[in-house]
Amino acid sequence: MNISDLISGGIGSQAISAIANKLGIDESKAKWIVAAAVPLMIAALNYNAKNKGQSEAIDKAIDQHSGGGILDKIGDLFSGNSSEEGNKIVSHIFGNNTETVTQNLADKAGLNSQQVGGVLATLAPIVMGYLGQQKQGASNGGGLGDLIGSVLGGGGASTGGGIGDLLGNVLGGNAATPEASSGQNVTDMLGNLAGEFFNKGNDSQGKGNILDNIAGMFGK
Template identity: 60%
Template structure:
């Protein structure tokens, strides 16, 4: 199991169709939003889990409630749109960055912030369900960081090496094209670093937009 399944695999395809149908938007735009937003969600969860033991435990408990059962009914979800609980998941993920995420995704897609908010609310429980299912299947006693790492690490198959495409992108974001070495000591590696840079307050909207394009582009969107 890895992030590619959430974006371009079976689950991703269903999520894209669900976003497009529920929000009445073009499937091509739904694909772009999914490819950019899902890595941001996982990077945000990783960041939150490292804030404190309490935050980490809170995420672990939330994942226990989201055990993957959502995938048994994914085609029939959100008949009346996402619920307030789904919006709360988004706010828990992104915190004070919620509006920043919405505004930047809206600017890149031409969709309204409300439509983007709806897309995020659809994706959030799907991402949590996927991670919860992964947590159940983990045979090791590793923590949330190990689970997120195993999922996010899958995205690196789209780059030639950690110092390749991802390194070039991150070098551009972090230092105007300078070289970048991805940290890979069992943690989330290059894709997480790229997604995490979106939340760097030192990056303006232009760089944030570049990061979103890069994330989406990694999955052919």
């Protein structure tokens, strides 16, 4: 499996259908939300993993979701109200940028921030559960950065393993990872886009365009 499964594969399809039904929106719009939000979450996790204190906290949270059981009840997750746990995960992922992420996704999707906040609170445990499942199945050791890099398609993590490697594989590894003309891999591309999104110098229109670019990378 790779990150496409979280967006357009079996897991993503269930989430998209559930979001569309719950919010009463077209599935294409629900898919855009998932295709923009999930990679942004992973990019933020990848950034946070560079901080030792945050890395340890994220790694522990992923271990708590390593059973993967949450992936078997995606429809049920969206049928209720957003969980307190989900909101906490979102806050840990985005920190002080949580409101910025929520509001810009809402503005671009034509929804209110409360609706998008509920979607994020439900997607976050799914992302953590997926990473936990991938980490559990990884054959190599390593840290959070390795796992995330792997899920994001970082091709260089062939020996280290860990969260960076795992995140590279989730995003598709070498076979499904498009490279920019400059030679950037998908991890670098997403990291740059996320960095621009969180740049306080960009206005809402600029942030909306960046979200479109992120969704375009993974929502095809």
